[in-house]
Amino acid sequence: MKIAPWIAIAAFGFAGAAVAQDDNTLNVEGETLLTETAAPAHMDSVDTIYSGWRFRSSETQALQTDDFDNPGMIFVDTAIEQWDKVDGSEGKACSSCHEDVADFAGLRTKLPRVDNGELVTMENLINECRTDRMGAEAWKWSKGKMTAMTALIGLQSRGMAMDVATEGEAAPFWEKGKELYYTRVGQLDMACSNCHEDNYGVMIRADHLSQGQINGFPTYRLKNAKLNSIHGRFKGCMKNIRATPFAEGGDEFKALELYLASRGQGLSVETPSVRN
Ligand code: HEC
Ligand code: HEC
Numbered sequence: 241m242k243i244a245p246w247i248a249i250a251a252f253g254f255a256g257a258a259v260a261q262d263d264n265t266l267n268v269e270g271e272t273l274l275t276e277t278a279a280p281a282h283m284d285s286v287d288t289i290y291s292g293w294r295f296r297s298s299e300t301q302a303l304q305t306d307d308f309d310n311p312g313m314i315f316v317d318t319a320i321e322q323w324d325k326v327d328g329s330e331g332k333a334c335s336s337c338h339e340d341v342a343d344f345a346g347l348r349t350k351l352p353r354v355d356n357g358e359l360v361t362m363e364n365l366i367n368e369c370r371t372d373r374m375g376a377e378a379w380k381w382s383k384g385k386m387t388a389m390t391a392l393i394g395l396q397s398r399g400m401a402m403d404v405a406t407e408g409e410a411a412p413f414w415e416k417g418k419e420l421y422y423t424r425v426g427q428l429d430m431a432c433s434n435c436h437e438d439n440y441g442v443m444i445r446a447d448h449l450s451q452g453q454i455n456g457f458p459t460y461r462l463k464n465a466k467l468n469s470i471h472g473r474f475k476g477c478m479k480n481i482r483a484t485p486f487a488e489g490g491d492e493f494k495a496l497e498l499y500l501a502s503r504g505q506g507l508s509v510e511t512p513s514v515r516n
Contacts, residue, residue: 261276269305285437322385328374332373344397345396345400352497366379402455453504455511460514463516471488
């Protein structure tokens with residue numbers, strides 16, 4: 241594999257001490273979540289897929305096992321308040337039309353999906369209600385109100401298996417996402433696959449490389465003490481390899497999100513997860 245010098249030092253300088261994912265079991269509030277399963281058939285070079293939780297330190301892991309300790313839950317609480325808040329020209333709150341947020345159970349496992357020929361994510365669905373049904377302003381993709389609401393809605397699917405559609409109408413989007421995943425970009429000339437497929441388990445600087453799964457998003461990161469969106473994380477990884485990131489909410493990241501979701505088929509939704 242041709243690999244840039246910076247990453248060669250960072251990754252392979254420590255490769256002797258490469259450690260795999262651990263064997264820990266994730267129990268959240270007494271329920272066991274699936275953090276490891278057979279890779280879906282479309283993944284040629286990986287046999288088993290693992291949640292990013294399996295690569296974190298035991299201290300970080302522990303934060304996700306109890307909702308009282310999970311710092312992401314504070315943001316979920318703000319979304320519960322937001323749910324009943326009237327906003328926009330129509331004088332409506334989410335709760336004016338949606339009886340119970342628990343009715344969204346299962347939705348997280350199916351997103352992104354194709355609606356009327358377009359690939360849509362959770363953020364798109366929420367903003368469609370805000371702009372078209374409430375007469376309110378769209379929320380910014382990775383800002384607090386949006387990540388809190390995607391966490392609250394995602395939480396309703398916690399413990400359920402990721403199960404996105406990749407065929408039929410979804411196929412062209414999925415193909416595009418796959419291509420992006422394997423395309424080298426940036427000054428370091430690297431693809432997502434170079435780290436998250438070829439080198440997971442390796443220590444890179446002080447970080448333990450995972451498979452880059454998205455089953456836990458939005459994710460509370462200790463690093464910035466807030467919930468982080470999927471596209472926000474993609475952006476960060478692209479910046480790290482000194483590439484110009486695609487736009488949050490744009491076609492490239494939506495396609496990449498679908499492809500990544502499909503690489504995690506069968507893993508439990510962990511929303512909101514905790515990472516470093
Ligand atoms: C005026 C009524 C109305 C309001 C207010 C409203 N929604 Fe909706 N929402 C709908 C309708 C109608 C649909 C499409 C049909 C469906 O799936 O229930 C929908 C769909 C959705 C979906 C996709 C559900 C799916 O299974 O595809 C989500 C998520 C959602 N709304 C979240 C919200 C949130 C969050 C708010 C508040 C910020 C909100 N909605 C406010 C009426 C509304
Ligand atoms: C130089 C190596 C490198 C490259 C290339 C890279 N990442 Fe990452 N990525 C990391 C590191 C380090 C982390 C934090 C530790 C971890 O979870 O792997 C991370 C974390 C992630 C996570 C969070 C996983 C979780 O469990 O929360 C996702 C998702 C992700 N990356 C997606 C991508 C995508 C998509 C690309 C390509 C656009 C990409 N990464 C390219 C190094 C990389």
